[in-house]
Amino acid sequence: MESAVTPDVTHQSQIKSQARAEELISILEHYAQRIKVLSLDCFDTLIWRQTATPSDAFFDMQKRPAFQAAGLTARLRAQAEENARQKMLIDHGSTEVKLTDIYKANNPSLSNHALAALAEDELATEQETCFAFPPVVELIRQARARGLKIIIVSDTYFSEPELRRLLESCLPQDVLQSIRQVFCSSEHGVAKSSGLFSKVCNKIHENPHSILHVGDNLLADFVAPQTIGIHSIHFIHNEKKVGETIRMQALAGGFIDPAIRHERSLVNPFRGIFAASRLSEWQTESLIGYLSAGPVMYAFARYICAEVEKLQLQGKRPKVLFLMRDAYLPSLACETLAGREIGKRVRISRFAAFASSFRNKDDIDKYLCDNVASLRFYDICRQLLLPEAIAGEISEKAATLPNPALAFIKLIHQDHILTHIFKASKAYRQRLIRHLEREVGLEKGDTLVFVDLGYTGTAQRKLEPVFRDEMAVEIVGRYLISLSVPGWEKSRGGLMDPSWCDDRTLQTLVAYIALLEQICTSNEKSVVDYDTDGSPIYSETSVSKAQHAKLETIQSECLRFIQDAVQFFSQARIQPSNRVLRDTAMAELARMLFFPSAAELDYLKSFEFDLNMGTKDLLNVLDPEKGLTGLRRRGLFFMEKNLKSMRTNYPAELRSAGMELALTLMAQHRIGFDVRVSDLSLRRENLNVIAIRAGNASQTMVAALPTHDGYFSLIVPVGTGDFQVGVQFGLNYQWVQLESIELIVTSALYTSKESEHTVDASENIVVDQMENKGQGLYECLTDTSLLVYIPTRRLGEHHHALRIVFRPIIGKKKNRHGIQA
Structure with a gap:
């Protein structure tokens, strides 16, 4: 394994000293007449891993029999290597070690048999995760065609025979036979940066000026060979922003699923594709479409194609339905991956699924239970397919009664209203069926495969009993994410689902999934109904043309990634496992939602x-x-x-x-920890607050809590507006900055509807002995400098609080008793 030096490379201008993958052949042509030997670094140049980092492979090793027998975990394996290198430095002045040195570092009593078994398990793990990087494979073929000798020079704890076995498992036969010699730092006791290249020159009997070395480590592969006259090229994997995205993906993946880097490795089989592609760091569409959405959609498309094949093998007659609009990009991804159409894009929105599902009073009550608390009665009536006149009458009447939600339910439960809903829903259902007959040739006995981004599978859950009872049609759902709901495993599954992942991980992603939904959507409005021949009727609302223009570019880049991935994996002779694709998609989705780059934002x-x-x-x-x-x-x-x-x-x-x-x-x-406003920081700013009512004044100290950027929030009860409040800023500060002053209904504080019950109160504020310096900045001229809230009217029945958000700029010194001096 090679040391990780990450240079800060921002340009590709120095073609003679550094190169991206697509430039390697031209670099070889540039040097071909002056060299006899092409020297290549091994790891992350010729041989790449599917793991995010080299040490991630240790988490797969720890499950191997020899590692378990020796009690060697991933952490202990990494620790053993560090200890072995330190011991070697003390004993021999070098940090180069072999596998046996590493294993003995933490357990000197291991037998030769145990040492050999550990080495075999480690090598076997590497053989499973490693692959040959296609651009460098082609570089070797081009070098051989020019008659050049090809050698491998690697800083590694593997011996030459071990490394050759790894190369044999990864390389095509013609490329393997082209490699004349392999040099391992562990066998020569010296690293590339400490003299290995001099030994290489002596061994191959070549002048340094006749050698070109290519590798990804700035010090070991570029600087070190140049010091003895070897031509060297620093192989740059990615531009800076791409590298940052990959690093943030690793952070997100390790955080979102605690089993990663505990029970299994953190993977990223797509790093090689990024390195082989022509990505410009200034094209934000590529960062979003190629680098982010691309891997997620590739993994999802692989999952869908595999699931359809499973259903066919079970003797079913699957008809794949991509539920528009969110399944638009997944449908294109599947077509790009398979090279053919594997299903039809149909218009079934959540609105359409609910509208088709009202067959009895229980169906209606389930819908009401989930939605009536919103008090959006008119929208609920529209979903229940009630005419505008009836919807308006019911909504207005319920809103005037003491318990609007309960009153609304009772109004819906009227016999004539229920009868209307059942009749309208049946007619709607028949139009939906005609839509499916028209689009996919729906027949009795079919198996419909709903494909969507997923979550709880609302459309499937609502339509499954309807189609089963009325048409003997089975509906199964295959989603990007399938959350745990009762009976989910019977007919639903997802690339990410509870069969391997806990609920909190999935809920964390779904909470903010709207961004991905927008990236996946089509340029059409939401379906609200169908005409008599099954043609969809769309809503009035749609997003802007400018947004869809951006989406088209992002989606195009996403599909370009899938095309590149198909070609890359074919050339690399690997097919990432479902587990690898699933973990990578989960990590990238978490990064996209929680750690987007500045350009993406x-x-x-x-x-x-x-x-x-x-x-x-x-x-x-x-x-x-x-x-x-x-x-x-x-x-x-x-x-x-x-x-x-x-x-x-x-x-x-x-x-x-x-x-x-x-x-x-x-x-x-x-x-899911219980965190509250007062928990976030122990800092407090205690201010003297004076309350004045009917000529009587009282004062008390009130603690302001920190918020962000050095600001504090002072919340003072003001009742229904029947007394004044003064805040003695001069006692604490020489200078203070005011951000906002607002009145809030007390019961709404820190709730999801606070903003609906908040008004600006700055016009009710006067200051005394505070000089306004602009931009909310005030100088307190004396200790008695005061900000005063003066209500101009009663605030109604509800009690209110005054929130003053301020930032201390210059405070006043305190004496040893904590009193302002």
Whole structure:
């Protein structure tokens, strides 16, 4: 295994000193007339691993018989290597070790048989995870065609025979036979950066100037050979932004699933594809489409194609239905992967599925239980297929009664209303069936395979009993993510599902999945009905043309990745396992949602999300500026879940403000710990607050809590507006910055509807002995400098609180008793 030196390379301009994969052949042509030998680094140049890092392979090794017999875990294997290198440095002045040295470092009593078994298991693990990098394989073929001698020079603990066995398992026969000699640092007792190249020159009897060496390590593969006159090229895997994305993916993967880097390795079989591609770091569409959506959709398409084949082998007659709109990109991904159409794109929205499912009162009551608390009575009536006149009458009447939700349910339960719903739903269902007959030739006895991004499988759950009872048609669901609901395993499955992953991991991803939904969607509106021949009728709401123009480019890059992946894996002679693809897709999805790059944030911030429930609701996907304002005023508790103010991807806003905030949110979802406003920091700013009512004054110290960017939030009860409040800022500060002053209904504080019950109160504020310096900055002229809230009217029945968000700029010194001096 080679040392990891990560150079900060930002340009490809020095073609004679560094090169990307696509430049290697031209580099060889440049040097061909001056050299006799092509020298290649081994790991991460010629031989790559499917794991995210070299040491990730240890987590697969720890499950091998010899490792378990020796009690050698991944952590202990890494520790043993470190100990062995330290011992070798002390004893011999070199850090080069062999596998036996490593195993003995933590357990000197191991027998020769145990040592050999451990080495065999380690080599076998590497053989399973390693593959030959196609561009360098082609480089060897081109070098051989020019009559060059080809050698391998590697900093590794493998012996030459061991490394040759690994090469034999990875390389095509013609390429393997082209390699004349293999040099391993462990056998020569010296690393490439410490003199191995001099030994190589002596062994092969060649002048250094007749050798060209190519490798990915800046010091070992570029600087070291040049010091003795060998021509060298630093092989650059990726541009900086691509490398950062891969690193963030590894972070997200290790965090989202605790079994990763505990029970199994963190994988990324796509690193080689990125290195072999022509990605420009300035094309944000490529970062999103090729680097992010591409791997997720490739893994999903592989899963869908395999599942359809399984159903066919079971003797079923599967007809694959990609549920538009979110299954648009998955359908294209499957076609690109398979090279043919494997299913039909059909228009079945959540609205359509619900509308078709009302066959009895229980069906209606289940829907009401899930939705009536929203108090959006008119939208509920539309979903129940009630005419506008009836919907308006019921909605208005329920809203005026003491318990609107209960009143609304009673109104819906009227016999004539139920009869209307049942009749309308039956007619709707028949139009939906005609749509499927028209699109896929639906027949009795068919097996319909619903393909969608998934989650709880709403459309399938609502339509499955209907189609089973009325047409003897089976519906199975195959999704990107399938959450745990009762009986899910009978007819639903997902690339990511509870069969291998715990609920919290899946829920963490689904909570903010709207971003992926927008990337996958088609350029059409949501279906709300069908005409008599089954043609879909669409809603009025749709996202902007500018957004879809961006989506088309992202989707095109995603499909380009899938094409490249098919070609790359064929050339590399590997097919990543389902487990590898699943883990990689999960890690990248977590990165996309929680740790997007600055370029991605800027590109996606204008995106809107169509709720796809027959309503006209369009939600912003993210808004970093609003997120920052929310953090300053409410800390991490600014994230609301309501259809008036919410944005769908809060983690992206937190990532913009600070990575630790996005990590905290991910941890809260992943672990489910109970964190409250007062828990986030132990810092407090205690301010003297004066309450004045009917000429009487009282004062008390109130603690302001920290929010973000050095701001604090001071919350003072003001009742129904019948007394004034003064805050003595001059006692604490010489300078202070005011961010906002708001009145909030007390019961709404830190709830998901706080913003709906908040008004600006700055016009009700006067200052005394505080000089306004602009931009909310005030100088407190004396200790008695005061900010005063003066209500101009009663605030109604509800009690309110005054929230003052401020930032201390210059405080006043305190004496040893903690009193302002």
